[in-house]
Amino acid sequence: MIEVNNLKKVFKSTKKKVEALKxxxxxAYPGEIFGLVxxxxxxxxxxxxxxxTMLSPTEGDAVIDGISVKxxxxxxRKKIGFLSTETGLYDKLTGxxxxxxxxxxxGLDEKEIKERSEIxxxxxxxxxxxxxxxxxxxxxxxxxxSIARALIHNPDIIIFDEPTNGLDILATKTVVDFLLDMKEKxxxxxxxxxxxxxxxxxxxxxxxIHKGKIAANEHLEKLKENHNAQTLxxxxxxxxxxxxxxx
Ligand SMILES: Nc1ncnc2c1ncn2[C@@H]1O[C@H](COP(=O)(O)OP(=O)(O)OP(=O)(O)O)[C@@H](O)[C@H]1O
Ligand SMILES: [Mg+2]
Numbered sequence: 001m002i003e004v005n006n007l008k009k010v011f012k013s014t015k016k017k018v019e020a021l022k023x024x025x026x027x028a029y030p031g032e033i034f035g036l037v038x039x040x041x042x043x044x045x046x047x048x049x050x051x052x053t054m055l056s057p058t059e060g061d062a063v064i065d066g067i068s069v070k071x072x073x074x075x076x077r078k079k080i081g082f083l084s085t086e087t088g089l090y091d092k093l094t095g096x097x098x099x100x101x102x103x104x105x106x107g108l109d110e111k112e113i114k115e116r117s118e119i120x121x122x123x124x125x126x127x128x129x130x131x132x133x134x135x136x137x138x139x140x141x142x143x144x145x146s147i148a149r150a151l152i153h154n155p156d157i158i159i160f161d162e163p164t165n166g167l168d169i170l171a172t173k174t175v176v177d178f179l180l181d182m183k184e185k186x187x188x189x190x191x192x193x194x195x196x197x198x199x200x201x202x203x204x205x206x207x208x209i210h211k212g213k214i215a216a217n218e219h220l221e222k223l224k225e226n227h228n229a230q231t232l233x234x235x236x237x238x239x240x241x242x243x244x245x246x247x
Contacts, residue, residue: 001065002028002051002157002188008059009046009212020046022212023060028190028205030156033183035203036192037232039240043212044192045085048161051190052082064157078106081155085162087146091135095126095145098134099152106153113152120148123181125174140171147175158182158189164198176201196232206232208239215239 009021021043028034036044049055051062053073062069069076089098096117103113121127124144129137137145143166151158163179164172179202182189193199199206200220207217216223216239220232227235 001030002034002190003063004047004051004060005062006060007047007050007057007062009043009050009055010058020212021050021057024209024212024214025060026207026214026217028188030188031183031186032204033179033189033191033202035199035206036190036209037194037196037199037206037236038192038209039194042209044209045161047209048082048159048190048192049084051159052080052084053077054082054084078153079155080157080159081150081153083147083150083160083163085165087149089134089142089145089149092133094133095121095130095137095141095148098145099148102149103152108153116152116154117148120151123178124148139166140168143167144171144174147178156187158187160189160191162193163191164193164195172198196236200232208236210240 004024004026007021007024011018011020024043024047036047038044046055050057051069053069053076056070064076064079067075093101099117099120100113103116108116121130124147126141126144126148129141134142134145147163164175167175176198179189179191203220205218206220206223208215218226223235224230224232227238229235229238
């Protein structure tokens with residue numbers, strides 16, 4: 001389980017100060033997919049990077065399965081699988097070698113790496129490409145390999161920033177089905193995206209984030225009901241334009 005408590009993040013440079021997060025709180029539960037949705041610059045990546053201990057919060061904290069990201073970042077890293085839009089892959093390795101490399105970094109032995117690789121290549125539809133060099137991979141194949149890389153150690157907590165970025169409808173479906181399978185297995189999954197269709201397909205609970213604040217946080221169906229909307233898109237426009245008017 002993830003509990004995010006009043007996260008604030010201020011980025012300071014010599015010239016200016018950006019208040020990226022102005023007090024974000026939410027909870028994500030095992031066996032559920034929680035979606036963070038919001039326009040560009042809303043604070044989605046900043047929130048997820050704090051959860052993944054890549055950034056420290058200016059104020060507030062997040063607690064993952066009882067462990068604080070501020071107090072024990074190294075323990076958190078073992079528990080989570082983090083996919084960022086900048087997850088690195090090495091061109092000169094094959095898909096298989098990539099998983100071996102990152103599996104070793106996570107402390108897995110050969111047998112565990114082999115078993116996990118089989119499962120991940122199969123469920124992500126990368127089996128026939130596993131022996132090819134990453135430099136020969138398409139955008140979609142790289143994204144799927146990045147997902148496999150993030151989950152090689154079979155973490156209970158999955159934090160994915162824009163998991164379907166750059167994917168066509170077929171690859172998107174593979175990733176969507178994969179996420180639903182993770183949920184079935186009881187994992188706690190948090191994703192960010194601005195692709196509302198993906199949110200509608202996978203998320204149980206959704207938080208709309210805008211200008212560093214949570215504008216709504218509900219079960220998907222309840223959110224639509226409360227705003228008298230047929231689609232998430234309608235809710236999104238209502239809330240985001242309302243916030244624009246206020247500011
Ligand atoms: N390292 C940084 N230094 C300064 N400002 C930053 C930094 N990272 C993010 N920001 C600012 O924080 C705000 C939130 O950015 P963030 O990347 O979290 O948005 P996002 O919701 O992920 O947007 P997108 O949909 O474009 O990915 C933006 O105003 C951004 O310019
Ligand atoms: Mg982002």
